[in-house]
Amino acid sequence: MTSLKIAITLFLCAFCKSDIVPKSPPEPWQAALMARYIMHNSDWVSIATISTQTIIKGYPFVGLKSLSDGPTENSTGVPYLYMTEMDVSGHDLESDKRVTIMATLAQSDYCRTQNLDPQDPRCAKLIISGTYIKINKSSPEYQFGQDSLFDRHPTMKTWPTDHQFYVAKIDPVQIDVLDYFGGIKHVSKEDYFNANITNIINADVQFSRVSVLEIDN
Template sequence: MRGGGMILSAGVAALVVLVLSLGARPSAADIPPRNETARVARYVAHRCDWGALATISSHEPVTGRPFANVFSVSDGPRGRSSGVIYLYLTTMEISVQDLQVNANASLTMSLAQTPYCREEKYDPQSPLCAHIILSGSVQKVNDTETDKAKLALFSRHPEMATWPRDHDWFFAKLNITNVWVLDYFGGIKTVTPEEYYQAKP
């Protein structure tokens, strides 16, 4: 399969089939305990396939104001969480143009996108339907990290391999500087990036 000037190798294609067959249906039994906040953050990051990325707009008539947009993300193939949030971007996209002016951004991901909250009858705004907010800066990955980013994204989003090659797609990641977790009533909780990366989802 080809897309964005990329070739999805037979090995990666086989992995795509494997991870898609595994599925991802979080249950009350496998969500980390609420007192293990860093693990909850990593769990949500790995379970979610997309998030709302907020940038500072560089476009009229909302220049300088917050602007949120949906992006597909992945922190690794199913069952192989790295905590690193990878994205597949093109400068033709309006939010990416914002990032070229100001690379700072925040990304929100929620278990509302999984079957879990619906099955538990949690409203998407309920803190019991856990969500995280990651802030930092978005940057293009270097050559040594490209294969890892490609595997992370194409294994979870195989359609990406077929996207138009003339859009000059590139792999990027969110360099996380702040992590907030909301998974229960009583206010938001924070963990350091170091705690986040060291945790096992």
């Protein structure tokens, strides 16, 4: 990255406010930004696994999980989950790490205030299919993920210790957005993680994760 890009990034951040998450969704043509907006504004997701239950073994099975992609001031885009093997979905994922999650603005007030049915394409949805990963408890990412989850869901701190909850994440293989008429839009993994919905960025976040202006010399 050139010094010019860095200077512009820092200049833009000098005008940041504490209310850093946009109150309205991005425009339909901003698919990657919309994906990150939905993720950061979601408290929970539907989660689809490959069932290990005897009668429906091999069928898709859907559950619901609370999540966080980081504290309010730092959207990472990474779906962090607090899991236990005692849960049905958690048990399924011990057998098959393939998973799909879906988040939707229908869980907020946005679709209701816009008089949009949850099935209306304009009531935006984010679908991520990927690989389920248990995060190493000794890694800095584990503490970050746990702090992010506890910040969004404080009651998690009181959940039973004998359930052996742990922090996991999903590594995307395919990222889809449905936010307008015309069908699903595919968002590349690179575009998804490079999209930035926050104006305040933690000091240790790499510049590659920050939106900058391109200026031709």
